[in-house]
Amino acid sequence: MTPQQEQAEAFGSLRIDAARNRERILAAAREVFADGGIAAPLEQVAQRAGVGIATLYRRFPTRGDLVSAAFQDKLQALVDAAELALANGDPWEGFSTYLLTVCEMQATDRGFAALFSAEALDDPRIHDYCTRALVAFERLVDAAKTSGALRADFATNDLLLLLNANAGVGAATRDVDPEAWRRMVGYMLDGFRVAHAS
Amino acid sequence: MTPQQEQAEAFGSLRIDAARNRERILAAAREVFADGGIAAPLEQVAQRAGVGIATLYRRFPTRGDLVSAAFQDKLQALVDAAELALANGDPWEGFSTYLLTVCEMQATDRGFAALFSAEALDDPRIHDYCTRALVAFERLVDAAKTSGALRADFATNDLLLLLNANAGVGAATRDVDPEAWRRMVGYMLDGFRVAHAS
Numbered sequence: 166m167t168p169q170q171e172q173a174e175a176f177g178s179l180r181i182d183a184a185r186n187r188e189r190i191l192a193a194a195r196e197v198f199a200d201g202g203i204a205a206p207l208e209q210v211a212q213r214a215g216v217g218i219a220t221l222y223r224r225f226p227t228r229g230d231l232v233s234a235a236f237q238d239k240l241q242a243l244v245d246a247a248e249l250a251l252a253n254g255d256p257w258e259g260f261s262t263y264l265l266t267v268c269e270m271q272a273t274d275r276g277f278a279a280l281f282s283a284e285a286l287d288d289p290r291i292h293d294y295c296t297r298a299l300v301a302f303e304r305l306v307d308a309a310k311t312s313g314a315l316r317a318d319f320a321t322n323d324l325l326l327l328l329n330a331n332a333g334v335g336a337a338t339r340d341v342d343p344e345a346w347r348r349m350v351g352y353m354l355d356g357f358r359v360a361h362a363s
Numbered sequence: 364m365t366p367q368q369e370q371a372e373a374f375g376s377l378r379i380d381a382a383r384n385r386e387r388i389l390a391a392a393r394e395v396f397a398d399g400g401i402a403a404p405l406e407q408v409a410q411r412a413g414v415g416i417a418t419l420y421r422r423f424p425t426r427g428d429l430v431s432a433a434f435q436d437k438l439q440a441l442v443d444a445a446e447l448a449l450a451n452g453d454p455w456e457g458f459s460t461y462l463l464t465v466c467e468m469q470a471t472d473r474g475f476a477a478l479f480s481a482e483a484l485d486d487p488r489i490h491d492y493c494t495r496a497l498v499a500f501e502r503l504v505d506a507a508k509t510s511g512a513l514r515a516d517f518a519t520n521d522l523l524l525l526l527n528a529n530a531g532v533g534a535a536t537r538d539v540d541p542e543a544w545r546r547m548v549g550y551m552l553d554g555f556r557v558a559h560a561s
Contacts, residue, residue, distance in 0.1 A: 326532060326547050333531015334524060349524050349551075356550030 247301030445499030
């Protein structure tokens with residue numbers, strides 16, 4: 166092996182290490198944020214990832230960098246689900262499937278709800294994803310109302326009401342009855358239907 | 364004042380002090396249990412009440428003594444509300460009013476939900492109150508189903524589902540929108556009605 170080859174191999178190992186470190190930090194961040202919200206101490210993230218705090222800050226200079234990277238897949242999935250729902254020929258089916266999808270995302274990830282907190286939305290990347298999802302959701306709501314399936318007094322904010330209720334059910338039942346949230350969401354969806362309004 | 368009168372007066376003051384201490388301990392217990400659940404350290408209760416831990420244990424030898432005394436009014440109100448609802452001529456109105464009452468009790472007292480935890484139900488007094496409330500609730504459910512207003516697949520356990528959802532909404536909105544839980548419960552009640560089942 167020439168000195169150049171040796172150098173290239175060493176550099177390659179460094180890059181693999183760096184990529185591994187990055188993944189370890191992101192996985193640790195998702196766990197720590199899930200437990201303690203996205204304001205949790207970054208020292209905890211570094212410790213769980215097995216890296217120094219300096220390494221963490223070198224890769225993710227701000228908390229927003231870390232949060233948006235940790236949740237990028239989830240945020241993209243949120244936007245995708247809304248756009249897929251809009252493409253559904255049955256507006257009620259699109260609307261209700263989207264709510265179930267979002268509640269499922271939350272039920273399987275305790276950190277998910279923290280993405281809609283004021284401090285998360287301070288980050289422009291998270292804000293951008295959430296805005297795109299919200300715009301699509303508003304179009305879903307309009308279509309479902311126009312079709313006559315969704316009650317006229319449904320408010321966009323009722324999505325947050327549903328997510329908060331879902332968080333409460335999840336917190337109490339996650340370990341003993343992990344599908345309980347589906348029953349609650351089913352009742353809420355029945356409550357949202359226009360034929361059911363009282 | 365005769366020595367006997369002086370003694371009687373001093374004894375009266377002692378009894379007033381004791382009654383005050385008892386009320387202070389119970390008020391502190393309600394606050395501490397609300398924040399930390401009913402397994403919270405009793406030292407915290409004593410500290411908040413401004414009494415020594417020995418005084419607390421002298422008045423309430425077991426945790427169950429303290430918990431059942433602290434929540435006795437709430438537990439009695441729970442039973443009373445169920446029995447009042449049973450006396451309502453309209454079974455659906457009785458059923459829905461009872462659910463709203465229980466959710467309101469929970470919304471205004473974060474310690475309330477802890478009463479339905481396994482550790483609380485270990486205490487025979489709390490168990491007795493909750494059993495009486497549950498028996499009345501089962502009769503409410505039967506009456507509302509028989510009247511044709513409540514969907515046949517409503518399960519008694521859906522009361523806990525509702526309370527868990529209510530806890531989630533309360534936790535997220537208590538400080539910013541303290542009546543938000545009513546909107547969620549309204550949707551759930553619409554979902555419970557037989558005409559609304561899907």
